[in-house]
Amino acid sequence: LENRYGTPEKVNAILTRALGNCDGANVYQRLACDVYEKNEQYEDANATFGLLIKKFNKNKQAWLEYIMYLFRRHQTEQAKTILDKSFASLSSTDHVEMINKFGQLEFKYGDKERAKTVYEKLLASYPKRTDLWSIYIDMLIKYDADPLIVARYFLDRRCEQKNQ
Structure with a gap:
């Protein structure tokens, strides 16, 4: 007031x-x-x-x-700049969570393709983090694609990873 x-x-x-x-x-x-x-x-x-x-x-x-x-x-560009600045101040244990949250915000407010790239890079670095996989799948279903296509894509991908 x-x-x-x-x-x-x-x-x-x-x-x-x-x-x-x-x-x-x-x-x-x-x-x-x-x-x-x-x-x-x-x-x-x-x-x-x-x-x-x-x-x-x-x-x-x-x-x-x-x-x-x-x-x-x-x-979004300024948000990316602030994210990069945050890495200098925050501990390395917080970086994954910051990138994860950035990807979620990119899905919600920004460019879907850029959000997918954020998650693909994150999952390439941390392939065993099932929490990240789950969040990525949820974001794809909620904001981008048909749930059936997403489910098939990720099941195929996980099977390929286990065979390697």
Whole structure:
């Protein structure tokens, strides 16, 4: 309400109070998504996300929120750039999850073929990760292809892998 009807000084006072009482990363995420994005204040949202990933660069959820925001705004190239930047800050154990989430967002908001490429590369690197296989199959069924064709394709592929 203060953002919409109040003054910038009031918003800053409330932000300062919230930062004193709550988790800073969560406050900035909610400010960017629930306040600025919903009120179509995209410059403020971008600035807040920039501050968020600068202050909380080890926080995987902060990077994911920013990438999701960019996909919702159909800025897929910038989202890819932010994903690449996140790899420098996050531990290597988080990279697979970040790529997985990026692929899901690419299916939902971006280019389906690029999403398939993301998953094909991920599965080539981690062929035994059944969770990744399941998510990829679910994404194909939900956003792209006939379920029967997808099932046949992946069953054939798994059989080929076991025969090698």
